[in-house]
Amino acid sequence: KAGVTQTPRYLIKTRGQQVTLSCSPISGHRSVSWYQQTPGQGLQFLFEYFSETQRNKGNFPGRFSGRQFSNSRSEMNVSTLELGDSALYLCASSSGQNSNYGYTFGSGTRLTVV
Amino acid sequence: GESVGLHLPTLSVQEGDNSIINCAYSNSASDYFIWYKQESGKGPQFIIDIRSNMDKRQGQRVTVLLNKTVKHLSLQIAATQPGDSAVYFCAETPIQGAQKLVFGQGTRLTINP
Numbered sequence: 693k694a695g696v697t698q699t700p701r702y703l704i705k706t707r708g709q710q711v712t713l714s715c716s717p718i719s720g721h722r723s724v725s726w727y728q729q730t731p732g733q734g735l736q737f738l739f740e741y742f743s744e745t746q747r748n749k750g751n752f753p754g755r756f757s758g759r760q761f762s763n764s765r766s767e768m769n770v771s772t773l774e775l776g777d778s779a780l781y782l783c784a785s786s787s788g789q790n791s792n793y794g795y796t797f798g799s800g801t802r803l804t805v806v
Numbered sequence: 807g808e809s810v811g812l813h814l815p816t817l818s819v820q821e822g823d824n825s826i827i828n829c830a831y832s833n834s835a836s837d838y839f840i841w842y843k844q845e846s847g848k849g850p851q852f853i854i855d856i857r858s859n860m861d862k863r864q865g866q867r868v869t870v871l872l873n874k875t876v877k878h879l880s881l882q883i884a885a886t887q888p889g890d891s892a893v894y895f896c897a898e899t900p901i902q903g904a905q906k907l908v909f910g911q912g913t914r915l916t917i918n919p
Contacts, residue, residue, distance in 0.1 A: 797849035
């Protein structure tokens with residue numbers, strides 16, 4: 693079956709702009725989580741959505757937001773981009789049930805802010 | 807606070823040797839631990855997981871050991887191959903049922919021919 697699909701793969705944006713990233717989970721998975729990966733901070737949890745509701749949130753400023761659609765596809769948005777937002781943004785999907793933590797990651801979107 | 811750390815940022819081994827990658831975690835209430843492998847340009851790939859009620863779990867060429875007393879996790883890779891070269895991350899779920907992973911900083915494993 694198809695894996696987790698993230699689009700676009702690469703993005704270059706200017707400071708102050710906003711950006712929207714997309715994630716399509718594995719078919720049947722209802723939970724989508726987002727992570728930011730940087731060389732300095734490593735992999736950090738942004739937020740998790742399940743059935744169109746944000747269920748968990750990490751310690752990121754309000755410029756980072758997300759949403760999930762009825763087909764479980766998710767988007768994350770970063771407004772007023774800063775140079776420090778340059779990172780690999782990863783999406784992971786899972787069934788979302790407490791007894792099953794099978795997370796599958798996509799290949800990520802590489803965001804560069806100039 | 808929540809943090810998962812790794813003892814070494816880099817590890818270099820000879821092809822065919824066994825590799826051991828270590829990880830220390832700080833949250834004694836953590837319920838579930840996962841090892842991921844990340845190759846250049848790709849997202850993390852699941853290797854093996856273990857729940858807090860277990861001490862050891864084996865997969866194909868990999869073994870994860872969990873020592874809850876000292877909050878230590880290790881990944882053993884047997885007979886390492888060139889394809890094992892990657893960055894390895896440990897991750898934990900700090901709260902039971904929470905769909906959230908706390909990752910360590912990663913160890914870069916290099917296999918020498």
